[in-house]
Amino acid sequence: MLYAKPRFFITRVFLVDTWSEAFDLNPAEAGRLMGIGIWPFFVAIIFFSLLIDRIGYKLAMIFAFIGHMTWGVMGYLAYQYLKSGDIDTAYVLLDWGSLVFALGNGTVEAFINPVVATMFNKEKTKWLNILHAAWPGGLVLAGIIFIGMGNVEWWIKIVITVVPAIMYFVILIRQEFPTNERVAAGVSYREMLQEFGIGGASLVVFLVVLQLNDFIGPGPEDYAMRYGFIAIGVLISWLLDITYVPWDGQYCCSCVLSSCPWPRPNWVLTPGSNPLCTG
Numbered sequence: 001m002l003y004a005k006p007r008f009f010i011t012r013v014f015l016v017d018t019w020s021e022a023f024d025l026n027p028a029e030a031g032r033l034m035g036i037g038i039w040p041f042f043v044a045i046i047f048f049s050l051l052i053d054r055i056g057y058k059l060a061m062i063f064a065f066i067g068h069m070t071w072g073v074m075g076y077l078a079y080q081y082l083k084s085g086d087i088d089t090a091y092v093l094l095d096w097g098s099l100v101f102a103l104g105n106g107t108v109e110a111f112i113n114p115v116v117a118t119m120f121n122k123e124k125t126k127w128l129n130i131l132h133a134a135w136p137g138g139l140v141l142a143g144i145i146f147i148g149m150g151n152v153e154w155w156i157k158i159v160i161t162v163v164p165a166i167m168y169f170v171i172l173i174r175q176e177f178p179t180n181e182r183v184a185a186g187v188s189y190r191e192m193l194q195e196f197g198i199g200g201a202s203l204v205v206f207l208v209v210l211q212l213n214d215f216i217g218p219g220p221e222d223y224a225m226r227y228g229f230i231a232i233g234v235l236i237s238w239l240l241d242i243t244y245v246p247w248d249g250q251y252c253c254s255c256v257l258s259s260c261p262w263p264r265p266n267w268v269l270t271p272g273s274n275p276l277c278t279g
Helices: 003-021 029-036 037-055 057-084 087-119 124-132 134-148 154-159 164-170 180-184 189-216 223-239
Strands: 243-247 249-256 276-277
Touching: 003 057, 003 134, 003 154, 029 087, 037 057, 037 087, 037 189, 057 087, 057 154, 087 124, 087 180, 087 249, 124 134, 134 164, 154 249
Parallel strands: none
Antiparallel strands: 243 249, 249 276
């Protein structure tokens, strides 16, 4: 799977000049088209990393496969619309296809790393290094293949990138994936999040929301919307450090702050650095 990712990536790098000419893009617009194939990658890593032990590795793999296949289809359709003279529709397909492609790539990272770490939990460093050697290796091999294809139509260069995706799907769809290492070790979801901490969560969510704010595209004077998104992001990061778990048949709120949010009647604080509310 990690070999498939660089094939998608390097193809876009080689094609950006072709697209700039076809869609009459200036350097800033070309950079934006490249960027939308990159930043959702990191958003997907964060999002699926929070859910991976709940939805399972196989479902994440299927989502990644759908993202990669969707990119191939949308890239092909973009070329056809461009040739028919509908430049606007062609660009929209290419733009949104790039976003879906990046989400698929990020999903690969979100599950392939914990899978390898779980399978080889005695030699994690060794096998994770072997795994990630597929990235530069894939870039080199994909670049050679791309150059060797010469001046064939660019839709062919996009569609051929789905071949590795089909291969990993056929290989993995029937496999039984291991139980998440955190779950097997009995470590709670909250304890896992505590390793990240509210500071790290705030920084990550701040940057993600800042990028989403740019993607949605409020005007330079829309300060309320701009900082509203940022405030929502910081609030979400705060909520990430709050988990509800069973407590004597009831529910308790566990948090890292000095008091629990949304106090309710009959909730009491228990001593400790991480207060527990019960009711």
